Amino acid sequence: MGSTSLPKELPTINFSSLGQDLKPGSSSWVSTCKQVRCALEEYGCFIALYQQLSPQLVDGMFGQSRDLFEVPLETRVKNTSEEPYRGYLPPTPRTPLHEGIAIDNIPCPQETQKFRELMWPHGKPKFCEITDLFAKFLGDFEITVEKMLFESFGIPQEQCESLTSSNSHLLRFLKYRTPEDSDTDLRFPGHTDKNLTTILVQHDVGGLEIKTKDGEWISVESAPSHCLFMAGDGLQVWSNDRIKACHHQVKHCGNKARYSMGMFTFNNGVFQVPKELVDESHPLLYNRFDSRGFMRFYTTEESRKSKSPIKAYCGVTK
Ligand SMILES: O=C(O)CCC(=O)C(=O)O
Numbered sequence: 534m535g536s537t538s539l540p541k542e543l544p545t546i547n548f549s550s551l552g553q554d555l556k557p558g559s560s561s562w563v564s565t566c567k568q569v570r571c572a573l574e575e576y577g578c579f580i581a582l583y584q585q586l587s588p589q590l591v592d593g594m595f596g597q598s599r600d601l602f603e604v605p606l607e608t609r610v611k612n613t614s615e616e617p618y619r620g621y622l623p624p625t626p627r628t629p630l631h632e633g634i635a636i637d638n639i640p641c642p643q644e645t646q647k648f649r650e651l652m653w654p655h656g657k658p659k660f661c662e663i664t665d666l667f668a669k670f671l672g673d674f675e676i677t678v679e680k681m682l683f684e685s686f687g688i689p690q691e692q693c694e695s696l697t698s699s700n701s702h703l704l705r706f707l708k709y710r711t712p713e714d715s716d717t718d719l720r721f722p723g724h725t726d727k728n729l730t731t732i733l734v735q736h737d738v739g740g741l742e743i744k745t746k747d748g749e750w751i752s753v754e755s756a757p758s759h760c761l762f763m764a765g766d767g768l769q770v771w772s773n774d775r776i777k778a779c780h781h782q783v784k785h786c787g788n789k790a791r792y793s794m795g796m797f798t799f800n801n802g803v804f805q806v807p808k809e810l811v812d813e814s815h816p817l818l819y820n821r822f823d824s825r826g827f828m829r830f831y832t833t834e835e836s837r838k839s840k841s842p843i844k845a846y847c848g849v850t851k
């Protein structure tokens with residue numbers, strides 16, 4: 534079947550029984566592993582139905598997010614980081630209506646607490662409780678998907694543990710203001726994420742779009758207990774291009790601000806393409822990959838000039 538006949542819809546995979554029936558060795562686990570691999574190979578992403586993200590929890594999380602963006606700017610910018618793309622992300626000429634604020638190394642009650650004290654020195658009811666629960670569900674989910682990927686490619690689980698043990702999760706609160714006057718509804722231009730994987734949760738205002746292999750954009754609707762799992766450049770390297778990083782953008786119009794949440798998984802070590810993913814029809818495409826090194830490279834002129842920063846950084850040159 535040619536890819537032109539694909540439906541204009543992303544695959545949805547059900548993870549709601551994670552920790553119950555959906556556990557390693559069960560038949561639902563095996564079939565979910567296959568669905569995960571197929572979806573990532575075809576689209577670089579999939580929609581997950583995950584009941585743990587209950588409407589009550591998600592509404593609570595977005596309520597906290599709205600309050601966070603009400604905190605004075607001079608306080609928001611105090612959330613700094615030495616690493617690029619962590620901490621506070623101000624509007625930029627490319628994304629003038631977009632702002633991001635992140636908590637790194639989460640779920641971790643001490644990190645959430647530290648962040649809460651910085652943003653609301655006089656306290657903030659429920660912020661830590663809701664954020665920790667939300668981050669725990671997304672973090673567990675992300676690790677599960679990685680386990681499934683290793684299994685679906687026949688790679689021993691010890692290798693998965695070795696990768697995930699050098700990963701960290703960053704939870705980013707995102708806001709898109711409405712423009713005073715703007716002739717475009719493009720709020721975050723098309724890009725791939727530079728980290729390993731990303732999970733995005735939308736709320737009452739959708740706008741996320743995914744580019745297919747045919748170059749068509751598919752819109753991702755916001756729905757209760759749904760999130761989008763995406764491959765970033767790191768997963769593209771790890772998989773030796775069997776999975777391509779998901780190209781995505783945000784379009785937003787109307788007079789309501791858009792809020793979203795992203796769980797960005799970073800690898801903090803150095804990894805190589807597993808030998809199981811290299812064969813005659815899949816020759817090795819990438820050298821050893823230092824994820825933090827790549828994030829630094831991405832901010833350079835050399836990266837900006839290249840068509841594919843990831844290939845320029847660690848692609849095998851013939
Ligand atoms: O707001 C969204 O839904 C997407 C944000 C995004 O793509 C990013 O922060 O990299």
Ligand SMILES: [Fe+2]
Binds near residue numbers: 724726781
């Ligand atoms: Fe992104």
